[in-house]
Amino acid sequence: MAYQRPKGTADILPGESEKWQYVEQTARDVFKAYQFKEIRTPMFENFDVFSRSVGDTSDIVTKEMYDFFDKGDRHIVLRPEGTAGVVRAYVENKLYGPEHQKPVKVYYMGPMFRYERPQSGRMREFHQLGVEAFGSESPAIDVETIAMALQLLKQFGLKDLKLVINTLGDLETRQAYRQALIDFLEPHFAELSADSKERLHKNPLRVLDSKDKHDQEIVKDAPSILDYLDETSTAHFTTVKQMLESLGIDYEIDANMVRGLDYYNHTIFEIMSNSKAFGGNYMTVCAGGRYNGLVSELGGPDAPGFGFGLGVERLLLIMAADEVPLPVDDQLDVYLVGIGAAAAPATLKLIQAIRGAGFSAERDYLDRKPKAQFKTANRLNAKVVITVGDSELAAKAANLKNMATGEETTVPFTEIESDFKAIFKTAVK
Missing domain, CATH: 3.30.930.10 (Bira Bifunctional Protein; Domain 2)
Structure with missing residues (x-):
């Protein structure tokens, strides 16, 4: 089912x-x-x-x-x-x-x-x-x-x-007004809706709140509570x-x-x-x-x-x-592209360090080709893309790209792990 x-x-x-x-x-x-x-x-x-x-x-x-x-x-x-x-x-x-x-x-x-x-x-x-x-x-x-x-x-x-x-x-006002409403509504009892008939002697003020159109016509001429204050x-x-x-x-x-x-x-x-x-x-x-x-x-x-x-x-x-704009901040700070199975341990360590520094970060979990990963980074509007492949692993330094300007830099893994706030600030200035 x-x-x-x-x-x-x-x-x-x-x-x-x-x-x-x-x-x-x-x-x-x-x-x-x-x-x-x-x-x-x-x-x-x-x-x-x-x-x-x-x-x-x-x-x-x-x-x-x-x-x-x-x-x-x-x-x-x-x-x-x-x-x-x-x-x-x-x-x-x-x-x-x-x-x-x-x-x-x-x-x-x-x-x-x-x-x-x-x-x-x-x-x-x-x-x-x-x-x-x-x-x-x-x-x-x-x-x-x-x-x-x-x-x-x-x-x-x-x-x-x-x-x-x-x-x-x-309480005194309500009691006086309650009786005035009952006195006004009782002559109209037969015309009231079933709900209002039930409420008339239990809580007549609720008749004023009736959604029934005929009840609404009747209470138009009802006494005002403002006269009983x-x-x-x-x-x-x-x-x-x-x-x-x-x-x-x-x-x-x-x-x-x-x-x-x-x-x-x-x-x-x-x-x-x-x-x-x-x-x-x-x-x-x-x-x-x-x-x-x-x-x-x-x-x-x-x-x-x-x-x-x-x-x-x-x-x-x-x-x-009314098309009120909602300032929803869901932009991604960093997308981390990993190329090849050998890059997985390093990318995992780096992305955890980036998140620990207070940034939103995402990576690939479907073993996709680099081109598909870059497309995902674009679709998610990532501010920065960090790439780690065989050459980066050998150098122990990642490629960092500012997606707005296209500017690229090389950043040591140790700096990403220790002070990513400073790196990000420099990259997106």
């Missing part, structure tokens, strides 16, 4: 994987500037980690999670998103303790899993970059994290970005807006934006792109917000948090569609 990868997954092959490495390294560099440290959590967690945090009315929990019972009859789930697992790790490892600098700022990157219809930029195994900051209620954390997300996307070369923000207020929530959101403006960051407010996860409160945001990849329509690239109750929900102290997630597949799709 012909074996194939599971539906909704992808093989990331050489030539493509370098793009992923560039994205990941760029993210690490930006996160480092903001003093975020990497955290790595398991790809699978106990089911309750996500059902309690993401919310049992969310599409992720009700429709999309890969969950199963393991051989110990434990209910396990492949992580569908990054935040809940990071919060679990924060609580379990007591990162809220006095010995840890506050806020605790971490980032993660890796695969996530959701069972949904595969389409362009949306896979069943997908990859996220994300950050979380724990321990501060300051609006400055909201704004700096949003600013970092924008800086990261601009570093990737994305243009025509739009920042959309909203607030979900604190209490004094604390108003002050927080006002400060966020003022700080964004002080940084010269443009934004739009969408009062119906709630995000798809139940743990959010106060500031939420989406950064959207009108890339050619989406036909010129604005689509979300990066999103996140504040979740002040999530840590305590998973057994920790009442520690506030703020974070975002970014899909790598969608990012690369945008960069390809």
Whole structure:
């Protein structure tokens, strides 16, 4: 039989994987500037980690999670998103303790899993970059994290970005708004989709997030959460807006934006792109917000948090569609041509010395003729070609050729082995 990868997954092959490495390294560099440290959590967690945090009315929990019972009859789930697992790790490892600098700022990157219809930029195994900051209620954390997300996307070369923000207020705000939404939606109950009927009394804010076109028409006239903000929530959101403006960051407010996860409160945001990849329509690239109750929900102290997630597949799709140049450095420094079986020991020793000096180097492993080896060196864009044949073995000195200028020199084996950096610098100057 012909074996194939599971539906909704992808093989990331050489030539493509370098793009992923560039994205990941760029993210690490930006996160480092903001003093975020990497955290790595398991790809699978106990089911309750996500059902309690993401919310049992969310599409992720009700429709999309890969969950199963393991051989110990434990209910396990492949992580569908990054935040809940990071919060679990924060609580379990007591990162809220006095010995840890506050806020605790971490980032993660890796695969996530959701069972949904595969389409362009949306896979069943997908990859996220994300950050979380724990321990501060300051609006400055909201704004700096949003600013970092924008800086990261601009570093990737994305243009025509739009920042959309909203607030979900604190618990008192949500309770008041929840009842107002129920009062508004109940007369339309018969017209709502099946999902929204199910959510109406469990979590009516999720109805605002419905993808059903008829639901969207109904909620156009729904009351705005901005009319239900209490004094604390108003002050927080006002400060966020003022700080964004002080940084010269443009934004739009969408009062119906709630995000798809139940743990959010106060500031939420989406950064959207009108890339050619989406036909010129604005689509979300990066999103996140504040979740002040999530840590305590998973057994920790009442520690506030703020974070975002970014899909790598969608990012690369945008960069390809908009022809963003990727500065991928895959040029070969040295190709070592060996002529004849007698040259093999010497070429092996030399190429290991060259690699040990910090240079990328390749040689022939198929016993090909010199002409074929030189063709390979050209195809690989080698900066320098070193040749070792019978005459070079006799002289214990290799022929070195600068492929850009054609200039050739003879270099003793001992110098290549002891100080190749100096030789290379002279050869390609």
